[in-house]
Amino acid sequence: MPTVTIAARKGGVGKTMTALMTSRWLARAGRDCTLVDLDPQRGLWDCATVLGCPDGRLTRRLRLAPDGRIPQPPTARHYTIIDTPPATDGLMPGLQAADYIVVPVIPEAQEMLALGKFLAVLDATRHERPCAKTLGVLPVRYVHHWRAHRECLVEVGRVAADHGIEVLDPVPHSQAVTRYSMAGGLWRSLASRLIALEPASQSAARAA
Ligand SMILES: Nc1ncnc2c1ncn2[C@@H]1O[C@H](COP(=O)(O)OP(=O)(O)OP(=O)(O)O)[C@@H](O)[C@H]1O
Ligand SMILES: [Mg+2]
Numbered sequence: 001m002p003t004v005t006i007a008a009r010k011g012g013v014g015k016t017m018t019a020l021m022t023s024r025w026l027a028r029a030g031r032d033c034t035l036v037d038l039d040p041q042r043g044l045w046d047c048a049t050v051l052g053c054p055d056g057r058l059t060r061r062l063r064l065a066p067d068g069r070i071p072q073p074p075t076a077r078h079y080t081i082i083d084t085p086p087a088t089d090g091l092m093p094g095l096q097a098a099d100y101i102v103v104p105v106i107p108e109a110q111e112m113l114a115l116g117k118f119l120a121v122l123d124a125t126r127h128e129r130p131c132a133k134t135l136g137v138l139p140v141r142y143v144h145h146w147r148a149h150r151e152c153l154v155e156v157g158r159v160a161a162d163h164g165i166e167v168l169d170p171v172p173h174s175q176a177v178t179r180y181s182m183a184g185g186l187w188r189s190l191a192s193r194l195i196a197l198e199p200a201s202q203s204a205a206r207a208a
Contacts, residue, residue: 001031003070003080004135004194005098009118010111011086014104014140016043017177018190019083022102024182025191027062032078034071035064038094039085051180070097079194087118090125100135100197102168102190107139107152112159119163134165138190142170168193 004022006015016039023033035058037044048056048064056064065071070093071080084094095101101122105115115137122134137160143149153170160167169189176184 001075001077001079002099002194002197003082003097004100004102005082005084005094005132006102006104007084007087007092007095007118008103008105009086009088009114009121010106013106013111014138014171015039016047016083018102018104018138018140018171018187019081020044020047020180021182021187022190022194023062023079023081024058025188026079026081026194027059028182029191029195031061031195033062034075034078034080035062036070036080036082036094037064037068038070038092039083041085044083047180070094088121090121091128095122095125095132096129098129098132100133100194102135102138103165104138104140105156106141107149107156107170109152112152112155115156116159116162119159119165123163134163135193136160136166136168138168139170141173143173144170 006019008015019035023035026033035044044064048054048058051058056066082094084092105111137156139153139156157167171186174184174186176186
């Protein structure tokens, strides 16, 4: 199963929540997931503690890697979802290990500049990651009825297109996040996208 790295140049753009919630949806869809916290702030561990699982065992199918290490080699049965600290260089271990890279962005003007710089770094270091695909830019905390956000989403599309990258379904701004609630379906679309990318042979094996 793939290794998915959540990475961005900026802090506070939703990397940790994207890693946590996407893996929760994957686990709910029957996929085994290992979450790897590469951020020295250990935000994922804090989330696990808030969710009542300080040992990192969130469910039968979802656990945090206790040693904080990326499984090597990647396991065939598990998704590995990696949370990273803000990144200014394209050579960090979480990126090196990725099959897919997801880049969260908040729809604000200054974030567009940081997004462009980060995608340029990914382009410039692409040769270091021959097997990695940047799955897309993921707008997070999006408020559709705010005109400024709709305009920013258009700009996100332009910046992403400049780098040949798609824009994934935006994750709405929601107070459900503060309760780590899955009720609003936040981040489900990203998990569904990953499942849709699974090779047919793996889907057949799962159905058998
Ligand atoms: N869809 C959302 N709706 C509302 N709040 C959100 C949403 N996504 C993230 N947040 C909030 O935004 C803040 C930053 O999110 P998060 O910690 O995931 O960002 P980060 O990129 O991992 O930050 P850091 O770089 O500090 O690790 C948190 O308070 C989180 O609860
Ligand atoms: Mg974080």
